[in-house]
Amino acid sequence: MSDPRGSGATLAEKILARSGGVDRTVPGQIVEGSVDLAMMHEQGAQTVAPFHQMGATRVWDPDRVVIAIDHWVPASTEGAAVLHRILRKFAEEVHLPHFYDVGQHGICHQILAENGWVVPGDLAVGTDSHTNMLGAMGAVATGIGPTEMAAVLALGRLWLKVPSTISVRVKGRFGPSVTAKDLVLRILGEIRTTGAQYRSVEFSGPTIERLSMPERFTICNMTTEMGAKTGMVAPDQTTFDFLAPIAKHPMRPLAPDRDAAYERTVEVDVDGMPPMVACPYSPDNVRPLPEVVREHVKIDQAFLGSCTNARIEDLREGAALMKGRKVAKGVRFIVSPASTKIYDQCLHEGIVEVFTEAGAVFTNSSCSACFGGNMGILAPEEACASSSNRNFPGRMGAKEARIYLMSPAAVVASAVEGEISDPRALA
Amino acid sequence: MERVIEGRVWTLGRDVDTDQIISGKYLTVIDPNELKKHVFEIALPEFAAGARPGDLIVAGENFGSGSSREHAPQAMRAIGVGAVVADSFARIFFRNAINLGIPAIEAPGVRAIFASGERGRVDLGSGRVTNVSTGASVSFPPLPHHLIELLEAGGLVEKVRRELARTGSPPAPGTA
Ligand code: SF4
Numbered sequence: 231m232s233d234p235r236g237s238g239a240t241l242a243e244k245i246l247a248r249s250g251g252v253d254r255t256v257p258g259q260i261v262e263g264s265v266d267l268a269m270m271h272e273q274g275a276q277t278v279a280p281f282h283q284m285g286a287t288r289v290w291d292p293d294r295v296v297i298a299i300d301h302w303v304p305a306s307t308e309g310a311a312v313l314h315r316i317l318r319k320f321a322e323e324v325h326l327p328h329f330y331d332v333g334q335h336g337i338c339h340q341i342l343a344e345n346g347w348v349v350p351g352d353l354a355v356g357t358d359s360h361t362n363m364l365g366a367m368g369a370v371a372t373g374i375g376p377t378e379m380a381a382v383l384a385l386g387r388l389w390l391k392v393p394s395t396i397s398v399r400v401k402g403r404f405g406p407s408v409t410a411k412d413l414v415l416r417i418l419g420e421i422r423t424t425g426a427q428y429r430s431v432e433f434s435g436p437t438i439e440r441l442s443m444p445e446r447f448t449i450c451n452m453t454t455e456m457g458a459k460t461g462m463v464a465p466d467q468t469t470f471d472f473l474a475p476i477a478k479h480p481m482r483p484l485a486p487d488r489d490a491a492y493e494r495t496v497e498v499d500v501d502g503m504p505p506m507v508a509c510p511y512s513p514d515n516v517r518p519l520p521e522v523v524r525e526h527v528k529i530d531q532a533f534l535g536s537c538t539n540a541r542i543e544d545l546r547e548g549a550a551l552m553k554g555r556k557v558a559k560g561v562r563f564i565v566s567p568a569s570t571k572i573y574d575q576c577l578h579e580g581i582v583e584v585f586t587e588a589g590a591v592f593t594n595s596s597c598s599a600c601f602g603g604n605m606g607i608l609a610p611e612e613a614c615a616s617s618s619n620r621n622f623p624g625r626m627g628a629k630e631a632r633i634y635l636m637s638p639a640a641v642v643a644s645a646v647e648g649e650i651s652d653p654r655a656l657a
Numbered sequence: 658m659e660r661v662i663e664g665r666v667w668t669l670g671r672d673v674d675t676d677q678i679i680s681g682k683y684l685t686v687i688d689p690n691e692l693k694k695h696v697f698e699i700a701l702p703e704f705a706a707g708a709r710p711g712d713l714i715v716a717g718e719n720f721g722s723g724s725s726r727e728h729a730p731q732a733m734r735a736i737g738v739g740a741v742v743a744d745s746f747a748r749i750f751f752r753n754a755i756n757l758g759i760p761a762i763e764a765p766g767v768r769a770i771f772a773s774g775e776r777g778r779v780d781l782g783s784g785r786v787t788n789v790s791t792g793a794s795v796s797f798p799p800l801p802h803h804l805i806e807l808l809e810a811g812g813l814v815e816k817v818r819r820e821l822a823r824t825g826s827p828p829a830p831g832t833a
Binding site for chain 1: 672674676677680681682684685686687699718719722723724725726727730745747748749752753756757801803812813814817818820821822
């Protein structure tokens, strides 16, 4: 029998023990972890000055550093152009070859995922809070700030407090048009935005084992909204098959002990679960979608994009629902693939055409409307149905604007109806 | 770094996320002196013009949640904020603040004992935050030794600078 308060180690404890070069770690312990992968996006531009102030001249291992610009691509403001230029010059100066510049670009987390930069057993850090997404590889992946990144570039290591772990066990089968996004919203509604602060969230159970890697990326991505340091799925055959052709360095898979000492266990059964929606102004303000549909919430914009849900699987699902239908009058529907590779797939599969014929705007790959600083910005009285991960005040523009977070299918349904809608009514 | 920090308090609510500290539209600004004009523009609009060096920020739960943007603590450092005390912090904000040399103190219950404009005192050594104006106080678990060292060095840049001066920058692979 597995005892939820056993004496064994969780996955995060094991990875941090190995990374820190110690036999065993316990929550609260501080380890100096050696980093397997460091990722920077535009915020990395703020890494350059502290790197120089530290007196550093070389990067510890240029083959373990990835730069992927994504927030403003191509540069949409002069400020962004300057950030890009700082990064290009820095990459040249300290010889960083893995720079996904305009033309190979994509959302930084998707670039790491689709190119095999993070593998089981890794400690990965990035200058973006949703670096948690890469925990889906069976790694400890977490966000850090740019000054800290400067120290990582110089030394190849950083201090980390070993987190305690919340186990989330999921069973049951999704009904039609219910997705991994609905699952993670439901979990967020339970754990709340502070419930996993400083902690690791470990997903397991039969439903999780059946999830594809893209679905695992979606759920690990939103552990950031739970306040978690990292969110992870123990590596299995699905992980190995995904990574085998693309892994950039050797996998060192670890599994949690059967009697791992979890701080607590959250049990979720998805049988009969409806689609979910996170209402303004917090990602944990989660309600069953049918309830919100009954309130006839008119929308001005719909956004199918972001690191949470803009992979080819999401866009295929969205296109299948969109085909032969039109975007409602008065709604601006923005579709932004998560990477250039996905953009190309959409072109070849006719997905771009499905959306543009319906009256949507199919944009180049970037963070796009997700963060309110690039494009697709909302006016104060507006509402948006979005497949992204945050709906805080001001996230997509005006602080009064209302953002509803949901699955890609629900975003498409809402774009078609002009109000928050249930994809099951269209399917 | 002083072990006892005293200053005028500005209070904020719970869940003040980084979008409310520095809005997404200023993310391409990297000059801290420019950033400081926009700090708390959404959460506390009168702060940027009214704050003085040494002022303390007292917030509710989950302060600094959201993105990893260092703009938020950088703007506070540019203003000269003496310390940030909160019922709890989001983890990246906490790390960023300490790494920039700003004492970030997690003291559950602290928000309830302060109103804006009162004077606060933070004693890092004994682990106590006191409202000097009313006498109320709460205690907090002292920061781990590792973090005190970081703050005393004045932040991560200085700490790594000393380390590299001692050991040298690591050679690039293949050139050693
Ligand atoms: S898509 Fe949104 S959440 Fe993801 S990295 Fe970009 S701005 Fe952040």
